[in-house]
Each structure stands twice: as structure tokens, then as C-alpha cells.
Amino acid sequence: MNVAIIGASGYTGLELIKILINHPKFDITYIANSTGNENVQDLHPCLKNVLNVDVQKADAKEVSKVADLAFLALPHKTSMFFAKELLDLNVKVVDLSADYRLELEAYEKHYCPHEDKEHINGAVYGLPEYYKESIKNTNLVANPGCYPTASLLALLPFIDYIESGSQIFIDAKSGVSGAGKKLSEASHFANLNENIHAYNPFKHRHMPEIEEKVKLLKEKEFQINFVPHLIPVTRGMLVSVFATLKEDIDVQKVLEESYKNSKFIRIRENVVDIKSTAGTNFCDIFVAKNGKALFVNSSIDNLLRGASSQAVVNANLMCGFEEDEGIPKIAYVP
Numbered sequence: 001m002n003v004a005i006i007g008a009s010g011y012t013g014l015e016l017i018k019i020l021i022n023h024p025k026f027d028i029t030y031i032a033n034s035t036g037n038e039n040v041q042d043l044h045p046c047l048k049n050v051l052n053v054d055v056q057k058a059d060a061k062e063v064s065k066v067a068d069l070a071f072l073a074l075p076h077k078t079s080m081f082f083a084k085e086l087l088d089l090n091v092k093v094v095d096l097s098a099d100y101r102l103e104l105e106a107y108e109k110h111y112c113p114h115e116d117k118e119h120i121n122g123a124v125y126g127l128p129e130y131y132k133e134s135i136k137n138t139n140l141v142a143n144p145g146c147y148p149t150a151s152l153l154a155l156l157p158f159i160d161y162i163e164s165g166s167q168i169f170i171d172a173k174s175g176v177s178g179a180g181k182k183l184s185e186a187s188h189f190a191n192l193n194e195n196i197h198a199y200n201p202f203k204h205r206h207m208p209e210i211e212e213k214v215k216l217l218k219e220k221e222f223q224i225n226f227v228p229h230l231i232p233v234t235r236g237m238l239v240s241v242f243a244t245l246k247e248d249i250d251v252q253k254v255l256e257e258s259y260k261n262s263k264f265i266r267i268r269e270n271v272v273d274i275k276s277t278a279g280t281n282f283c284d285i286f287v288a289k290n291g292k293a294l295f296v297n298s299s300i301d302n303l304l305r306g307a308s309s310q311a312v313v314n315a316n317l318m319c320g321f322e323e324d325e326g327i328p329k330i331a332y333v334p
């Protein structure tokens with residue numbers, strides 16, 4: 001199956017290249033950014049003696065000549081312009097941006113006017129543990145954000161057991177690669193090193209994404225109180241969910257039952273950490289309770305489970321392959 005990577009010069013674009021170079025069923029036939037006219041080794045020197053291909057200036061018609069599926073590792077708002085063209089040219093799309101994740105009204109409230117209203121209703125949310133059959137039967141997957149991935153995988157098994165109308169709190173911590181390759185005050189070493197801080201408390205655009213998926217999947221509405229933090233590491237994401245149970249239940253059994261067939265969920269006996277998932281598509285989850293107080297702890301690699309490896313799992317399913325074909329499983333430990 002021939003695939004294209006548009007946005008190859010970014011962090012998730014490089015992660016896609018690393019996975020797809022070794023994938024048994026996918027061949028990279030097109031790599032692009034916004035300018036082209038250079039070799040991929042100029043964009044990513046780590047690929048010298050590994051991959052020697054020219055980077056194109058992204059063009060949907062050219063993609064349709066050489067690829068069956070395209071990964072869009074582009075900023076929001078940019079993605080939907082390419083997705084619209086590619087879908088009309090019968091190219092399957094896995095979009096890593098937020099452009100197709102939300103229902104139209106929510107998207108336009110939190111982002112901008114949508115430029116591809118024709119396709120947004122046909123998009124499938126790319127969280128395989130909950131949408132696997134729909135992913136297999138669509139041409140457009142909206143890959144979840146990293147925070148929503150780690151938060152929803154921790155929270156969803158317990159939604160039916162949480163007190164109606166009670167508050168749910170999510171404390172999330174992300175490495176700085178979550179912000180992408182662009183330089184910013186927040187990602188400046190002197191500000192980031194030996195430091196940690198919250199940002200956009202109760203205002204982050206991932207809060208509606210988490211709330212919407214809880215409502216769509218569980219037909220229940222909860223106010224999600226989401227507070228992200230930036231931590232002084234390159235990659236990694238740790239999420240802590242706090243909620244109130246209706247009654248004292250066997251939380252370990254609920255978690256094990258929810259994910260008994262999930263290849264990329266590891267239920268841990270102790271609290272989770274970010275090094276054990278870095279470099280892999282795994283989501284590690286730990287749960288504890290104190291009477292009716294619930295604590296669920298999850299860890300992912302924001303660039304992999306939070307983006308690129310989850311995107312390739314979705315592409316595997318869209319193309320009829322085993323979900324774990326060519327997917328990284330060995331952590332960068334120590």
C-alpha cells in the first residue's frame with residue numbers, strides 16, 4: 001500500500017517516517033512540506049544513510065498519482081484544505097490535526113470556520129479501542145489529540161460508575177514536543193529547564209474534545225475540568241484523572257474487563273511513568289480508589305500513541321491489516 005506524508009518536516013512527520021520505513025505493508029511514495037526542493041536528510045539529518053528521498057511541495061493531485069493513503073501531519077486549519085482535495089481524489093486520509101475530530105458546531109466554536117463541511121460528518125475518531133469497526137470502514141480518520149487520547153483511555157471505562165452531575169478533574173503533563181517544532185517563549189530552554197507550570201486551565205481546546213467523546217460514546221454528560229502542564233522533557237505524557245464513584249466498586253476488575261482485548265493498553269500494578277511508554281504505542285494505565293474517590297493514571301508517548309503510531313494503527317485498520325503491524329512496542333529505556 002503506497003502512502004504519502006504531508007508535513008514531513010515536523011515532529012510527528014519524522015515519527016511517521018521512522019515507523020513507515022520499516023512497515024511490512026506500507027511503502028512511502030511521497031513526502032512533502034510547504035516548500036519542497038530539498039532532500040529529507042536536509043530536513044532531518046538523523047536520516048542520513050537511512051532514507052534518501054526528495055521532499056515535494058505538497059500537491060494533492062501529485063499525491064493521488066502515487067499514493068493510496070495520506071498522513072496529514074499539518075497544523076489545524078491547513079489540514080482540511082488538503083484533506084478535502086485528497087478525499088475528492090479518492091485518497092484515504094489520516095489527519096493528525098484537530099480539523100475533523102469535533103462535530104461541526106463545536107469545531108467552529110473552538111477553532112475557526114470549517115472549510116470542508118462536506119467531509120466532516122464522515123470522519124471517524126481514530127481511537128481504536130472504541131471505534132475500531134468504524135475505522136475499518138472509512139476513508140477519513142481524525143486522529144485524536146495527545147491529551148484526549150491519554151485522558152479518554154483512562155476515563156471511559158469508569159464513566160458508567162461515576163456519580164451523575166459530579167465533577168471530573170484531569171491533571172495532564174506533557175513534554176515540550178507536544179507543541180511542535182516551532183520556536184516559542186514557552187519552549188525556550190531557559191524557561192522550560194528545571195521548571196513546570198500549568199497552562200490554559202479550564203480553557204484548553206482539548207476539554208471540549210474529551211467532553212464530546214464521553215457524551216457520544218457513553219451517552220452521558222460530565223463537566224470535564226482539564227488542566228494541562230508543560231514539563232521539562234522532550235517527549236512523554238502523564239495524565240491523572242480524579243472523580244467520585246456512585247459506590248465502592250472493584251475498579252481493577254472494571255479496568256481489566258474494559259481492555260481485555262486491547263493490544264496497546266497495559267494495565268499496571270503500580271503508578272505509571274513516561275519512560276516506560278516513550279518510543280511505543282502503548283498506553284499504560286493504573287487505577288486506585290479511596291472509598292468512592294477514584295484515581296486513574298495513564299501514560300503515553302505524545303508523539304506516538306498521542307499522534308504518529310496511533311495514526312499508523314488507524315491506517316492498518318483502514319487498509320485491512322492487523323492493527324499492530326509495524327507498530328513500535330519497545331520503550332526507550334533507560
Ligand SMILES: NC(=O)C1=CN([C@@H]2O[C@H](COP(=O)(O)OP(=O)(O)OC[C@H]3O[C@@H](n4cnc5c(N)ncnc54)[C@H](OP(=O)(O)O)[C@@H]3O)[C@@H](O)[C@H]2O)C=CC1
Pocket residue numbers: 006007008009010011012013032033034035058072073074075076078096097098144145146177178179180181182302303306307
Ligand atoms: N506534537 C505532538 O505531540 C502532537 C501533534 N499533533 C498534531 O499533529 C499535527 C502536526 O504536529 P507537529 O508535527 O508537532 O507539528 P510541527 O509544527 O512540528 O510540523 C508541522 C508541519 O507542517 C508543515 N506544513 C505547515 N504548513 C504546510 C503547508 N501549507 N503545506 C505542507 N506542509 C505544511 C510544516 O512544514 P514546513 O514548515 O517545513 O513547510 C511542518 O513540517 C498538528 O496538527 C498537531 O496539532 C497531534 C498530536 C500530538
Ligand SMILES: CC(=O)N[C@@H](CCC(=O)OP(=O)(O)O)C(=O)O
Pocket residue numbers: 096097098144145146147174175176177178179180228230306
Ligand atoms: C505541549 C503542548 O503545547 N501541547 C499542545 C497539544 C498538541 C496536541 O497534541 O494537540 P492537537 O493535535 O490538538 O494540536 C497544546 O497544548 O496545544
